[in-house]
Amino acid sequence: MTEAERERFFLALGDRTRLRLLHLMGEDEVCVCFFVAVFGESQPKISRHLAYLRRAGIVAARREGKWMHYRVVPPRDAGAARVLREVVAWLASDPDMQADRARLANLCCAPRLPAELRDAPLPSRFVQLTR
Amino acid sequence: MTEAERERFFLALGDRTRLRLLHLMGEDEVCVCFFVAVFGESQPKISRHLAYLRRAGIVAARREGKWMHYRVVPPRDAGAARVLREVVAWLASDPDMQADRARLANLCCAPRLPAELRDAPLPSRFVQLTR
DNA sequence: ACAACATATTCGCTTTCGCGAATGCGTTGG
């Protein structure tokens, strides 16, 4: 990992929106529309921050038709991977971050999803075998 | 630790000069003049970066007469402290960073220090019992 | 008291970053 890549790695973590994104992903894969819904932020803003994290090698994207899923991936550099694991653990213990998780859970387990999430693929931890 | 403090923490790590400073300190305390000598950078530049790290709660300063010593300190937040420990370990395995350590060692163990370091207090790992 | 030393801080400039608004692009359903 070059010096510039390492700088980009830490700068990518130096923004509360990007940290919230990382925490909401956790060990799971999350669709972009859920980030927009949980954070109440504009879609271009979320998209730009995800691009930033992607360029820093911290998340990976997977397209499923028109739906884009994102997940945290361990960076190729072992040292960076260890740092990132500690970061995610740190975020997991934060009450404000946990509120985001709660909002995601409330959303996904609601009797009826809002219109704009009606056909959205749920994060796998919320997928029931019977729907 | 507030959201803003956490952002500042990561942004503080998002600069190669500040990372080199952290690595050169390691577990030791280092005088400002050695940073200037090893990096070959201007004193105001080094000073400003140290101030940045200080404000981020990553280093602490100790004045000894006119000499200023800096050392890495564990942040008060336990999560931040764990992340920082991983960061320092990561830096320790980096060849370019190790070159800085080598330059510091060469400097401190030289038969004669350069004039501007003549009276400077050496990092404790280079202090011999007999001088 | 004062000059010299070591370091911190400010000023002004340039570069980089974050964001709303707008737009571009790939996919999908009719």
Add this chain to the structure above:
DNA sequence: CCAACGCATTCGCGAAAGCGAATATGTTGT
């Protein structure tokens, strides 16, 4: 084929960050 959807990217602006040069501040030796 085309409109609608989901998302990525660009534009332009304001804010933040990095740095050289200059200066301020505390300490020390004469």
